[in-house]
Amino acid sequence: MPEPVCVxxxxxxxxxxxxxxxxxxxxxxxxxxxxxxxxxxxxxADAASSSGVPVWVPWPMPSGWAVSGVRRTGGTxxxxxxxxxxxxxxxxxxxxxxxxxxxxxxVGLGASYxxxxxxxxxPELASLPRDTKVTAGGHPTPLWSLPVSDxxxxxxxxxxxxxxxxxxxxxxxxxxxxxxxxxxxxxxANRTLLLELPTxxxxxxxxx
Ligand SMILES: [Zn+2]
Numbered sequence: 001m002p003e004p005v006c007v008x009x010x011x012x013x014x015x016x017x018x019x020x021x022x023x024x025x026x027x028x029x030x031x032x033x034x035x036x037x038x039x040x041x042x043x044x045a046d047a048a049s050s051s052g053v054p055v056w057v058p059w060p061m062p063s064g065w066a067v068s069g070v071r072r073t074g075g076t077x078x079x080x081x082x083x084x085x086x087x088x089x090x091x092x093x094x095x096x097x098x099x100x101x102x103x104x105x106x107v108g109l110g111a112s113y114x115x116x117x118x119x120x121x122x123p124e125l126a127s128l129p130r131d132t133k134v135t136a137g138g139h140p141t142p143l144w145s146l147p148v149s150d151x152x153x154x155x156x157x158x159x160x161x162x163x164x165x166x167x168x169x170x171x172x173x174x175x176x177x178x179x180x181x182x183x184x185x186x187x188x189a190n191r192t193l194l195l196e197l198p199t200x201x202x203x204x205x206x207x208x
Contacts, residue, residue, distance in 0.1 A: 004032030110164030
C-alpha cells in the first residue's frame with residue numbers, strides 16, 4: 001500500500017507511530033490522504049461505507065459524463081473528506097474534468113484541488129451573492145465562485161459540510177449549473193446507483 005500524503009500539499013507525512021499523529025512538515029497535523037482509486041463500484045462502495053461526509057455523485061448523470069475515480073482521507077476513523085472525479089464533454093473542450101469534494105471544515109482537500117493554500121473559504125463568502133447553485137441531497141445549495149486562474153472553483157455548504165466543485169479547463173465553468181443534482185451514495189436508497197453509474201478511466205486531476 002502506498003503511504004498516504006498530506007491532504008493540503010501532497011507532501012510526505014510522518015506517521016502516528018513516529019510523530020503521534022499524521023504530520024506534514026509544512027502543514028503540521030493533517031488528515032492523511034489516500035491514493036486516488038478508479039471508479040469501479042467496489043471502490044465507491046468502500047469510500048461510501050467508510051465516510052463520515054457525503055459521497056456526492058451527479059444523478060441523473062449529465063449526458064456523456066462518467067465517474068472517473070474516488071479519493072478519500074482518513075486514518076483509523078471515518079473519512080473527513082471525500083472527492084469524486086467526473087469526466088465529460090464540454091461546450092468547447094473535448095474533455096472536461098470535474099472534482100466534487102465533501103469535507104468537514106478545517107481539512108483542506110477541496111481547497112487543494114482549487115489550488116488554494118488554505119483549508120476553508122473565508123467568512124467574506126456569506127456577504128457575497130451566490131454565483132450558481134446545485135441540488136445536493138434534494139436541497140437547493142448555493143455555490144460561490146472563488147478567484148483562481150487556471151480552473152473554475154466553487155464552494156458552498158450542504159448539511160454542515162463544505163461542498164466544493166472544481167473544473168478544468170476554466171472556460172468550462174458552466175458545467176456546474178442549477179440543474180446539477182447530487183446524491184449521496186452513502187444513503188442506502190442510492191446504493192444501487194453504484195452499479196448503474198457510467199465509469200471512465202481514472203482522471204489525472206484527481207490523482208494530483
Ligand atoms: Zn502539507
